Amino acid sequence: MSETVSGPVFAILAFACIGGAIGMLSARNTIHAALWLSEVMLAVAGLYLLLSAEYLAVVQVLIYASAMSVVVLFIIMLTLREREGPVRMADFSIGGGILAGLTGVILYMALADRGDRISAMPVEPSGTAALGELLFGRWTLPLEVAALILLVSLVAAVWWSREVDS
Amino acid sequence: MNALLSSALHASAALVLVLLNGVVLVFMLRRMIGRMHLRRGGLHAGPGGVIQTAADVLKLLSKEGTRPGGVNRWVYAIAPMAVFVPSLVAYAALPFSETLRITRLDTGLLFTFAVLSVVPLGVIAGSLASASNRALIGAMRVVARQLACSVPLLLSVLPVVMITGTLDLGDIVNYQTGLWSGAFPRWFAIPLLPSLAIFTTAALCGLDRTVFDIHGIEPGPESGLAGEYSAMRFGLLCISEFGNVFVISALAVTVFFGGWTLPFVPLDLQSSIGPVVFLIKTYTLVFLFLWTRSVLPRVRTDQLMDLGWKWLIPLSIVWIMLVGLVVKASLPGTVV
Numbered sequence: 063m064s065e066t067v068s069g070p071v072f073a074i075l076a077f078a079c080i081g082g083a084i085g086m087l088s089a090r091n092t093i094h095a096a097l098w099l100s101e102v103m104l105a106v107a108g109l110y111l112l113l114s115a116e117y118l119a120v121v122q123v124l125i126y127a128s129a130m131s132v133v134v135l136f137i138i139m140l141t142l143r144e145r146e147g148p149v150r151m152a153d154f155s156i157g158g159g160i161l162a163g164l165t166g167v168i169l170y171m172a173l174a175d176r177g178d179r180i181s182a183m184p185v186e187p188s189g190t191a192a193l194g195e196l197l198f199g200r201w202t203l204p205l206e207v208a209a210l211i212l213l214v215s216l217v218a219a220v221w222w223s224r225e226v227d228s
Numbered sequence: 229m230n231a232l233l234s235s236a237l238h239a240s241a242a243l244v245l246v247l248l249n250g251v252v253l254v255f256m257l258r259r260m261i262g263r264m265h266l267r268r269g270g271l272h273a274g275p276g277g278v279i280q281t282a283a284d285v286l287k288l289l290s291k292e293g294t295r296p297g298g299v300n301r302w303v304y305a306i307a308p309m310a311v312f313v314p315s316l317v318a319y320a321a322l323p324f325s326e327t328l329r330i331t332r333l334d335t336g337l338l339f340t341f342a343v344l345s346v347v348p349l350g351v352i353a354g355s356l357a358s359a360s361n362r363a364l365i366g367a368m369r370v371v372a373r374q375l376a377c378s379v380p381l382l383l384s385v386l387p388v389v390m391i392t393g394t395l396d397l398g399d400i401v402n403y404q405t406g407l408w409s410g411a412f413p414r415w416f417a418i419p420l421l422p423s424l425a426i427f428t429t430a431a432l433c434g435l436d437r438t439v440f441d442i443h444g445i446e447p448g449p450e451s452g453l454a455g456e457y458s459a460m461r462f463g464l465l466c467i468s469e470f471g472n473v474f475v476i477s478a479l480a481v482t483v484f485f486g487g488w489t490l491p492f493v494p495l496d497l498q499s500s501i502g503p504v505v506f507l508i509k510t511y512t513l514v515f516l517f518l519w520t521r522s523v524l525p526r527v528r529t530d531q532l533m534d535l536g537w538k539w540l541i542p543l544s545i546v547w548i549m550l551v552g553l554v555v556k557a558s559l560p561g562t563v564v
Contacts, residue, residue, distance in 0.1 A: 093356055100349055120335045120342045128345035131371045134352050190334050190395060
């Protein structure tokens with residue numbers, strides 16, 4: 063651990079993240095899985111906050127953590143036929159293991175390749191205004207493309223659900 | 229002062245404020261709705277019944293907490309906390325005066341909305357954990373309603389952010405000091421009246437919840453999730469509801485009515501009476517919210533969905549574009 067962030071706080075949040083993720087994967091009940099996932103989201107928001115990325119943390123809570131209640135709603139509407147029903151099979155197959163292992167290896171290689179590790183926090187972390195200028199100045203096009211993709215998928219979802227209806 | 233001690237003190241101050249606010253609001257709600265509905269009650273404990281609410285609090289604290297059969301123990305136990313803690317945290321960024329606030333956040337406005345948006349998660353978790361279909365239906369309505377209302381709520385304050393260029397609640401208040409042409413306070417409520425209208429409508433939708441339907445401090449069968457809890461767990465849910473009313477009103481005061489400032493009053497005097505002014509303004513708005521709630525009939529859930537998705541969201545988006553054009557035209561160069 064370098065001295066970029068407070069060690070104990072990072073440890074608590076990191077273990078909350080990993081523990082929540084394990085809990086989510088091992089939960090038999092889809093609703094429990096959703097609740098674990100929301101815990102992971104909140105812990106990730108905490109990690110952002112630890113890195114002085116205040117805006118990112120707030121948006122993480124606003125978008126992801128609060129959207130979990132909608133996910134739970136979807137689980138109830140789409141899968142919950144009876145109260146004790148939402149049981150899913152945890153997939154511990156060989157294929158999943160290989161995929162997870164490969165992802166881990168790729169992530170490790172990508173991270174190990176980066177020579178310039180940040181060893182100290184910037185004295186003055188760039189604020190929300192700077193992020194906004196970057197987002198709507200330099201990265202406008204990717205942002206708009208991402209928004210467009212989301213819009214297309216939204217329209218497609220509406221169209222799809224109507225098709226099933228009729 | 230030690231940073232840890234200081235933040236602990238701030239947090240406990242917020243906790244005391246939330247709890248006291250719950251007691252005050254229960255009293256206020258009973259008296260005013262009782263008067264409006266011609267069913268005055270709780271008149272015997274103390275002069276005019278002022279001690280009644282305190283007695284109710286004592287009762288809640290000393291009551292035995294029961295747990296219905298068939299519940300999921302862990303989620304059932306955690307859910308009231310998951311509802312209460314976001315309501316408590318939402319007080320963190322509210323500026324009571326120039327200096328009096330729990331913490332100063334660059335993203336205060338967004339922060340308050342973000343923590344409030346976590347509340348439905350606790351509600352739906354609790355209702356799923358309790359083995360009651362009534363609670364589940366209530367929670368699904370709560371989530372649907374929150375979604376339909378929180379999006380226009382967030383969109384309605386965007387014009388203010390576009391004009392001030394900040395999300396810091398203190399800076400938004402500072403922007404509103406002084407007068408327009410010597411006669412009107414520079415409150416955003418005047419030029420951004422449509423924003424205020426959307427905000428108020430959305431806030432009323434979001435706050436109009438079943439806890440307000442119960443007449444006392446006892447959970448009834450009609451109170452949705454709160455009906456599944458007893459004693460202080462019910463108390464936490466109740467206080468969270470009242471806390472959210474306060475937070476939304478305080479946000480409206482901060483964003484649209486100049487926060488702790490008063491027009492026509494010298495600045496040095498303002499700094500000393502700031503918190504009082506803020507509380508008076510906030511409780512006036514709380515009063516207006518409760519008044520609307522007690523006078524107008526309730527809206528059906530599907531009507532509420534229509535209102536949120538088909539009217540408030542499109543209206544607020546059109547209004548944002550209009551304000552954007554005006555801002556761009558009047559301040560060329562400053563807004564990129």
